[in-house]
Amino acid sequence: MNTFFASAATISVCLILLWLLSLKLRDSSIVDIFWGLGFVIIGWVTFAGAGGVLSRRLLIASLTTVWGVRLSLYLAWRNLGKGEDPRYVAMRARHGDKWPLRSLFIVFVLQGALMFLVSLPIQVAQQAPTPPALGPLDALGAVLVLLGVGIESLGDLQLARFKAQPDNRGKVMDQGLWRYTRHPNYFGDFVVWWGLYVIALGTLSAWWTVVGPLLMSLLLMRVSGVTLLEKSLKRRPGYDEYIRRTSAFFPRPPRP
Numbered sequence: 001m002n003t004f005f006a007s008a009a010t011i012s013v014c015l016i017l018l019w020l021l022s023l024k025l026r027d028s029s030i031v032d033i034f035w036g037l038g039f040v041i042i043g044w045v046t047f048a049g050a051g052g053v054l055s056r057r058l059l060i061a062s063l064t065t066v067w068g069v070r071l072s073l074y075l076a077w078r079n080l081g082k083g084e085d086p087r088y089v090a091m092r093a094r095h096g097d098k099w100p101l102r103s104l105f106i107v108f109v110l111q112g113a114l115m116f117l118v119s120l121p122i123q124v125a126q127q128a129p130t131p132p133a134l135g136p137l138d139a140l141g142a143v144l145v146l147l148g149v150g151i152e153s154l155g156d157l158q159l160a161r162f163k164a165q166p167d168n169r170g171k172v173m174d175q176g177l178w179r180y181t182r183h184p185n186y187f188g189d190f191v192v193w194w195g196l197y198v199i200a201l202g203t204l205s206a207w208w209t210v211v212g213p214l215l216m217s218l219l220l221m222r223v224s225g226v227t228l229l230e231k232s233l234k235r236r237p238g239y240d241e242y243i244r245r246t247s248a249f250f251p252r253p254p255r256p
Contacts, residue, residue: 003049019108029085036071038115050126057126063145120209121200128203137202144195152188172238180251186220
């Protein structure tokens with residue numbers, strides 16, 4: 001319980017400070033950049049306080065760092081200097097003068113609660129005393145995490161290169177991984193968090209932390225991921241046809 005409290009307290013302090021910075025910048029969307037780093041912080045705070053197997057603690061914290069740092073660096077590169085994300089601009093306009101205080105709860109406290117719940121596998125597995133050495137599920141989980149990071153990294157790179165070509169402005173990206181899924185970056189995140197759960201599952205005492213990857217899957221497929229993003233993309237010429245032939249999430253060959 002002390003480790004859970006330390007993780008919750010640390011992430012709460014970080015998000016309050018980030019909220020204060022957002023008030024100064026008038027940009028609530030900086031919380032998106034922090035999303036990946038928040039899990040890294042939780043991973044290493046747990047590593048420092050947990051009493052589980054050292055090799056497993058180090059594996060989990062390191063894998064979380066690879067995923068979280070890559071994601072935050074990418075979002076910082078993509079978003080910084082471009083103003084507040086339109087989603088937050090709309091919320092700011094809807095709430096008016098009450099937004100500064102309400103954003104603390106609607107955005108920052110909510111993000112902290114989601115981080116804590118999604119990260120349950122990496123918190124609980126680091127505290128498990130058994131098995132005493134890394135095993136097959138640790139290896140399988142690590143492979144899945146690295147595969148997921150590779151998928152989302154390649155998808156982001158392909159999209160960035162596509163957008164960098166002036167001739168592609170206003171066109172639909174349907175090349176590379178984007179031929180097989182409309183959201184390879186979100187699918188990569190999905191694979192990462194189920195990989196981390198596989199490691200947790202191997203400890204036998206952390207099976208119940210399945211709430212973490214289930215919640216992340218819900219966010220990616222039904223809440224802040226695919227569903228929210230495609231509300232704006234559907235207005236793009238050719239996107240309806242892209243939807244018809246391309247899987248929304250799980251990769252598969254495109255329909256003819």
